[in-house]
Amino acid sequence: MAIDTALRSSTGGALVAGTSTPARLVPARSLDVVDLDKDAGSAAPVATPVPLRSNGSAAAIGGGLQNSVARAQQAVDYLEQVAGQLENLKGEISARLSGAGNGQRSQQRSVQRQQLDGAVRQLSNTLAARTSSAGGGVDANLNFDGQPAQQRFRIRGLDIDTLQQNAPQTVAFSVGGVGGPQLAVTIGTDQSSEETARAIDRAIAPLGVRASLNNGGLVFSTPETNWPAVRDSIAVSGRGRVATEEIAPALAPQQWTIGSNSGTNGGNAGNADALRQSLREVVQALERVRRSQDAASTALSAASAQVVTATTPPPEVDLAAEDFASAAANTNYDSLLALSSALVGVSRERVLALLGLR
Secondary structure, three states: OOOOOOOOOOOOOOOOOOOOOOOOOOOOOOOOOOOOOHHHHHHOOOOHHHOOOOEEEEHHHHHHHHHHHHHHHHHHHHHHHHHHHHHHHHHHHHHHHHOOOOOOOHHHHHHHHHHHHHHHHHHHHHHHHHHHHHHHHHOOOOEOOOOOOOEEEEEEOOOHHHHHHOEEHHHHHHEEEOOOEEEEEEEEEOOHHHHHHHHHHHHHHHOOOOEEEOOOOEEEEEOOOHHHHHHHHEEEEEEEEEOOOOOOOOOOHHHHOOOOOOOOOOOOOHHHHHHHHHHHHHHHHHHHHHHHHHHHHHHHHHHHHHHHHHHOOOEEEEEHHHHHHHHHHHHOOOHHHHHHHHOOOOHHHHHHHHOOOO
């Protein structure tokens, strides 16, 4: 069953969750930008630099550990910052509630509103910077499980009830450009909601997208790094490119009206009930953050312990040393570029740390 897709991803094919690949020592070259949609015969062949010889297993271990340590360390730092701001906001809301009950003076109430505004604004800014500050391991609900953060979303008009009402039917999904893989799933008349969700999940997993049931509804997820491509190019058979809706995070302080923008006669906004509701959300968020802090600290300790105990087999070290010496002995341009690229950012501390793995 054909699928009409409106947009094309940068890869022009299936979207698969990416993994970090350790860099190898290769000669650096300036690359020509080639339009892959043009006739391939019109572009001159570009020489591909030959990488230095490497077994790769030791580098893979080091790269994986480095990613785990970096993700956990950034998560610990970010969650600590969020926890502090949530504690501050909790105190400001509690003080506002206490002051409202004690009949504070107008000037005191004004100071408290300004302080509350500042706390809400600070937390909103920190949450908005999560994707760039949290190391890619903390999701929108401030959860951490050691894996890349996921973006949860729904596909507008695609739900379990509709799929089952039209059963039996075959539904195909694709992500990416025209001609990319289309993965189909058959919805049976005797399938339960859970079975239908599992069948869809198995079908679309190779696209880097997963499906599950949440409160009886069909919810999809993909790594946040893949979300822009999925959002702009996911298609369903018979519908073409479909509209997606992000599932909003549980904590959204930017939507609160509990500070100077609210008045005592402004309806529900800013009154005691609104403050109590905001306080409940802050307390719940603090509980999630505390759990995530424990998980991130545990992950950091485990990854750090692996780094300490990791060993590099002597034959691989000797092989790498031979390759480096061979490249250094050559004075041609490619060798010099390879060496300079490999040594960029290598400090004395990093060399000592690498030697310590032996």
